[in-house]
Ligand SMILES: Nc1nc2c(ncn2[C@@H]2O[C@H](COP(=O)(O)OP(=O)(O)OP(=O)(O)O)[C@@H](O)[C@H]2O)c(=O)[nH]1
């Protein structure tokens with residue numbers, strides 16, 4: 001749902017009233033509102049997936065008429081039916097975030113529609129939250145963008161790492177709000193709030209420690225897999241770009257049952273759906289690319305406007321990208337050009353310079369024509385400052401371009417080769433079997449000698465050299 005003419009006509013509403021009253025009210029809020037519970041806390045959570053709930057989305061931008069597409073998609077992902085949109089082009093107002101006239105309109109619309117929630121596409125301060133609570137009909141849930149994403153994550157997080165990450169993100173979301181409340185609290189209440197702060201900080205540390213353990217184990221597993229000769233390829237990108245679809249397209253047709261049950265991140269889930277934040281847990285599957293054994297990891301989608309602490313809470317998931325040999329950054333080629341640029345910028349910033357190679361994949365190429373595709377290639381080159389190679393256009397859904405993508409993946413992965421001249425013994429045969437498992441090996445028999453040509457990850461080739469040296473000495 002886009003903005004209605006009625007909303008548009010109220011754009012840039014006169015600010016005279018607001019300007020004089022809003023600051024006074026903001027002061028009101030500061031002096032009278034000393035409650036510590038002036039926003040929802042992690043302890044008084046409501047269920048996040050009640051059926052049939054409705055919401056009005058609210059978007060405000062300083063310099064342009066806001067677009068409500070993304071907040072509506074976030075609302076849908078959180079199971080809200082959107083029954084209206086209130087938008088405003090205006091600078092932020094201290095009291096309601098919106099101008100007071102617009103805030104009144106919002107209250108009216110909520111009352112008329114009986115909406116359960118007002119979903120703000122911005123971040124609300126605790127003061128704005130409490131002013132809005134007073135203004136809107138009783139029981140209206142007031143949720144800002146940050147909180148909405150947390151709710152979606154909470155409802156969808158299945159795996160241990162994802163659950164811990166969501167918990168940490170929620171605790172961190174609380175922290176500045178409790179701190180701010182403490183600053184506004186009268187002296188006699190300070191001790192009480194202070195202890196809540198200490199408690200929160202303690203809980204944050206506990207979850208951080210647990211997550212560290214999960215991250216360490218994931219790191220060890222990645223090291224083991226490299227040791228076994230796997231190349232680690234991560235699929236990253238903005239939410240709904242088609243990452244999970246690409247995983248399904250590239251992964252070998254392995255059933256979940258065939259995978260080792262004790263590898264908790266080796267599973268076949270990675271649900272595909274036209275919804276934001278469908279994937280929250282990392283999913284890893286095997287793929288064979290040009291004879292190489294690759295482990296492909298699908299990761300949580302990235303999104304704009306989410307404060308850094310939430311992104312940081314997902315570092316365990318993002319580690320899979322940072323620590324990969326190659327990251328495929330999936331971009332939705334069907335997005336309008338400006339949106340594509342913005343999402344790419346956000347994704348690059350959140351990925352924070354991965355250690356391995358980076359390959360940009362222009363997905364959903366089936367939805368755009370060649371001219372549009374060329375414009376998108378140029379945009380990628382521009383946004384990435386030519387730091388990455390040419391993007392590859394694919395349709396993960398239809399399969400077009402995936403062969404070229406496989407070749408590009410194989411080319412981007414690190415490789416080394418070596419040739420070994422060894423005695424034809426049982427031990428050499430074991431070595432050959434070992435090499436077959438970890439890379440590409442071919443053997444030529446010459447009398448009682450075997451010549452083995454071996455190509456694999458550089459570290460594996462190094463190990464092959466030392467093993468072969470022992471065999472030669474025998
Ligand atoms: N037309 C078209 N649709 C695609 C393509 N790839 C994915 N889609 C659709 O895009 C939507 C999102 O796909 P997903 O694979 O779930 O996207 P994702 O990036 O994993 O999304 P999250 O896990 O929510 O971040 C689904 O409806 C897919 O069917 C494609 O190549 N062409």
Ligand SMILES: [Mg+2]
Nearest residue numbers: 243244278279
């Ligand atoms: Mg996904």
